[in-house]
Amino acid sequence: MSDELQPDELLNKIDFSPKAGSASDSGSGNWMDTTASVQIRPGMYCYAAKPESVATLGLPNAREWNPLDEDWKLPDNWQEIIFQGLKDRLEKFRTFKVFMDICVRCGACADKCHFFLGTGDP
Structure with a gap:
């Protein structure tokens, strides 16, 4: 010993x-x-919605977009927009807060996760 x-x-x-x-x-x-x-090859990522669909929903920054492009044409304050969106959702949805507290992306629930089933990304 x-x-x-x-x-x-x-x-x-x-x-x-x-x-x-x-x-x-x-x-x-x-x-x-x-x-x-x-x-990164086509099929390894989620495809962007058509600009017409984005505009119809009233979402911001409607434009053609491809993840393979070098310049994604993001707004200058894109990080602030993301942080504010997360903050708003954490305050509004308790389920999102619980998810953020407990999910370690281990993949144990992957057989039930629609995102994992569609993309293979846990």
């Missing part, structure tokens, strides 16, 4: 630093650089 490492000893032996090129095949050494290893 004395030969086993104690929890503190185990933690001290773990190297938490990312290894060069560990998350990509680019060999750039930057593990966050996924430009060479991730190839």
Whole structure:
């Protein structure tokens, strides 16, 4: 029993630093650089609605959009818009707040999730 490492000893032996090129095949050494290893193809993402449909619903920023485009033509304050939208929904919907508190995107509910069934993204 004395030969086993104690929890503190185990933690001290773990190297938490990312290894060069560990998350990509680019060999750039930057593990966050996924430009060479991730190839997004049609069918891997949800398709955008037609601008006419977006305009009919009265939603903002109705335009042609493709996830593969370099410039998504987002408004300058897009982050503020997202944060405000999340804040409004967290205050309005208790179910959304509970989801945000408990979901760790483990995929255990994926066989029932319409989004996962449609896209394969848990």
